[in-house]
Amino acid sequence: MAERQWLVLLGGGHAQLAVLQALARQRPAHVEAVLVTPAPRLVYSGMLPGWLAGHYTEAQCVIALAPLAAAAGVTLRQAAAIGLDAAARTVQLDDGGVLGYDVLSVNTGPVQDPSAWGTAGVPTLRPIEDWLARTTRRLAVAPPRQVVVVGGGAAGFELALAWRHRLGVAAEVAIVTGGTGLLANYPAAVRRLGVRALAERGVRCIEGAAREIASDAVVTVDGRIWAADEIVLATGTVAPRWLQGSGLALAPDGGLVTLPTLQSVSHPEVFAAGDVASRLDQPLPKSGVHAVRAGAVLAANVLGRLAGRAPVPWAAPGRTLNLLSLGERSAIAAWGPLAVQGRWVWRWKDRIDRGFMARHGTGSGPAAT
Ligand SMILES: Cc1cc2nc3c(=O)[nH]c(=O)nc-3n(C[C@H](O)[C@H](O)[C@H](O)COP(=O)(O)OP(=O)(O)OC[C@H]3O[C@@H](n4cnc5c(N)ncnc54)[C@H](O)[C@@H]3O)c2cc1C
Structure with a gap:
C-alpha cells in the first residue's frame, strides 16, 4: 500500500x-x-465590473469552494x-x-501595496472580497458622486465605465491612467476604442501618474488635485x-x-x-x-x-482573447492587433463568463435588469 x-x-x-x-x-x-x-468562495473578477454596473447579482459572480472541496474529499481550512x-x-x-x-x-x-502611496487606509481592489463588501455598503448607504479610478489598465478601465453606468450622468467619474497611458499593454486599435468609449460616456481621462492619494482627493504629478468621494486603486x-x-x-x-x-x-x-x-x-x-x-x-x-508520474509542460497560449466591458451591455474584443466593439461582444463575454461559472456549480440565472 x-x-x-x-x-x-x-x-x-x-x-x-x-x-x-x-x-x-x-x-x-x-x-x-x-x-x-x-474565504469559502472565489470571487470571479471577470464579472466584477458587470456586478458593479448592475448586470449581475453578487451570487452570480462567486464560486462556492466548500461544495467543490467536499466533492473532492478535501478539508477546507478557512x-x-x-x-x-x-x-x-x-x-x-x-x-x-x-x-x-x-x-x-x-x-x-x-x-496590492497601498503603502507605495504613503497613505494608510487607501482602499485597494485586493483582497477582492473586502472591496466587494465595502462597495456593497457604499452603494446601499450613500452612492458616490465623484469617483476617481487610479490605474489605466483593463481593470481600472472597466471599473470606471461600470461606475459611470451604475451612477448615471449626475456623478463625475474620472480615470488617472498612470505614466504609460490608458490600456498601455494593449495594441493601438484597442487603445483608440478605449479612449473613445470613455469620451462618449463622459468619463474624464486624465493622462499622467498619480503622485499622492488622500481619502478625498488624488493629486497628479502635474500638481492638479482631483476631488473624490470614492477612489478605486486599480494600480498594479x-x-x-x-x-x-x-x-x-x-x-x-x-x-x-x-x-x-x-x-x-x-x-x-x-x-x-x-x-x-x-x-x-x-x-x-x-x-x-x-x-x-x-x-x-x-x-x-x-x-x-x-x-510518481513525470510532469508535463504547460504551453501558455501566445495570444489570448481579451474582452473589456464598457459599463452598459457593450464590450471591446481584443485579439492580437485586432479590436472590435459592440453589444454582441458583451453577449459573447457574458456567455463565456456564465459558462465558466456554471462549470463550477454557480447558477447561470438571468442577468439582473
Ligand atoms: C476588476 C477586475 C477585472 C478583471 N478582469 C479580468 C478579465 O476580464 N480577464 C482576465 O484575464 N483577468 C482579469 N482580471 C485579472 C484577474 O483578476 C487576475 O489575473 C486573476 O484573479 C488571477 O487569478 P489567480 O487564480 O491567480 O488569483 P485569484 O483570482 O486572486 O485567486 C486567489 C485566491 O487565493 C486566496 N488567497 C489570497 N491570499 C491567500 C493566502 N495568503 N492564503 C491562502 N489563500 C489566499 C484568495 O482569497 C483567492 O480566493 C481582473 C482583475 C480585476 C481586479
Whole structure:
C-alpha cells in the first residue's frame, strides 16, 4: 500500500479549481488534502465590473469552494498563509496553525501595496472580497458622486465605465491612467476604442501618474488635485510578501518562479499557477485567462507527483482573447492587433463568463435588469 501523503492546496484561485475537480474525479486513497482559503468562495473578477454596473447579482459572480472541496474529499481550512518554509515543507497560517506537506499547490493570487502611496487606509481592489463588501455598503448607504479610478489598465478601465453606468450622468467619474497611458499593454486599435468609449460616456481621462492619494482627493504629478468621494486603486499588483524568506526561488517581481511544468525551479514538490507565479523562460502577463488555462496542467502534475508520474509542460497560449466591458451591455474584443466593439461582444463575454461559472456549480440565472 502506498505511504500516506499530505497535499496542501494554498488558495482557491482560478487554477486550483481544476485541481479540486480532478481530485473529485480520481482521489488517490493514500492522499490527505487540505484547501487553505481565507474565504469559502472565489470571487470571479471577470464579472466584477458587470456586478458593479448592475448586470449581475453578487451570487452570480462567486464560486462556492466548500461544495467543490467536499466533492473532492478535501478539508477546507478557512485561513490565510502568512509564511512558508520550503526546507521544512510547512506553511504557517494566520490562525496560528502550521501545515506540513509532501506536495504543495499554490494559487493565492497577488496583493496590492497601498503603502507605495504613503497613505494608510487607501482602499485597494485586493483582497477582492473586502472591496466587494465595502462597495456593497457604499452603494446601499450613500452612492458616490465623484469617483476617481487610479490605474489605466483593463481593470481600472472597466471599473470606471461600470461606475459611470451604475451612477448615471449626475456623478463625475474620472480615470488617472498612470505614466504609460490608458490600456498601455494593449495594441493601438484597442487603445483608440478605449479612449473613445470613455469620451462618449463622459468619463474624464486624465493622462499622467498619480503622485499622492488622500481619502478625498488624488493629486497628479502635474500638481492638479482631483476631488473624490470614492477612489478605486486599480494600480498594479505585487506578489505576496509571505513568499519572502520561504527559501523558494523568487523572481525579481517577487513571484514564485516556476518551470513550464508549473513546478518551483528550486523545490519540485511545490507547484504554482496564476498571478502568484512567474515564468522566467516565458514571462506572462498576470491575467485570469492564464490562471484558468494553467489549471488542467496544474491538476495533472499535482496528481502525477502524488502518483510518481513525470510532469508535463504547460504551453501558455501566445495570444489570448481579451474582452473589456464598457459599463452598459457593450464590450471591446481584443485579439492580437485586432479590436472590435459592440453589444454582441458583451453577449459573447457574458456567455463565456456564465459558462465558466456554471462549470463550477454557480447558477447561470438571468442577468439582473
Ligand atoms: C476588476 C477586475 C477585472 C478583471 N478582469 C479580468 C478579465 O476580464 N480577464 C482576465 O484575464 N483577468 C482579469 N482580471 C485579472 C484577474 O483578476 C487576475 O489575473 C486573476 O484573479 C488571477 O487569478 P489567480 O487564480 O491567480 O488569483 P485569484 O483570482 O486572486 O485567486 C486567489 C485566491 O487565493 C486566496 N488567497 C489570497 N491570499 C491567500 C493566502 N495568503 N492564503 C491562502 N489563500 C489566499 C484568495 O482569497 C483567492 O480566493 C481582473 C482583475 C480585476 C481586479
